Amino acid sequence: MKGVLLNAVEEAVSARWGEQMWDELLTACDLEGAYTALGNYPDAELVALAHAAADRLGCSVDDVQRTLGRLTFKPLMARYAGFPEAPTSLREFLPKVNAVIHPEVLKLYPGASVPRFALRDNGDELELDYLSVRDMCMLAEGLVMGVADFYGEAVVVDQPSCRQRGDSRCTIRIKAAG
Known part of the structure; x- marks a missing residue:
């Protein structure tokens, strides 16, 4: 996992729960937390941080990963300003992930292992297959919610199937709320 994601997680945790929470999570996981954007780090570090956060917050690891995904979308997007033909909605954004965003990520962060998404537009809902060597579909689900937040859209997200x-x-199934 590239350090840029861990940097965004640190930013999100510090903004939501304070810098002390981030320090407590690092201590609980026996991690240094000095992540460089181009560095490669074991996926297990993010998983350990999510477990530590779940313990402190009294919720599930899935809930933590969803929340982290949701909170990290905006900081991640801020790192990729200058989006060509910027999308104006979640429905416009999602098809660009494989075609535009992840190729740009790979240019900036060679060696990154980015997930692939298969998107189906069923009219009233979108279905997004998360294809990755990582089992971080809850983080991806949260990122989808972060996209909706970014564009000011209310959505309901669930996972009818999960590895x-x-x-x-x-x-990941996405429907407009209400």
């Missing part, structure tokens, strides 16, 4: 529950793939 963590034994399904063959993770599918």
